[in-house]
Amino acid sequence: MNTGKQKRIEQRAYLFWEAEGQPHGRHEEHWHRAARQIEAEEELHSAAKPKKKASERATAKPASKKSKK
DSSP: OOOOHHHHHHHHHHHHHHHHHOOOOOOHHHHHHHHHHOOOOOOOEEEEEEOOOHHHHHOOOOOOOOOOO
16 A cells, blocks of 8 residues: 555545544544545546547557558
8 A cells, every 4th residue: 555545645634533432443434434434535536537539549650541543
């Protein structure tokens, strides 16, 4: 897990802990809930990115058609 993601999970878990009145012994529950939320947010974010069409990915230009006479 990258450190940026780990830091976001840590911060979210801390917010859960505070919101619940700082209970003792529930750190794993808060961590896992935060991790699931962060994962879901990342999936939504990556799914929302527009994907390039095949025509936009192509680097070569198609050959021009010659008219028949």
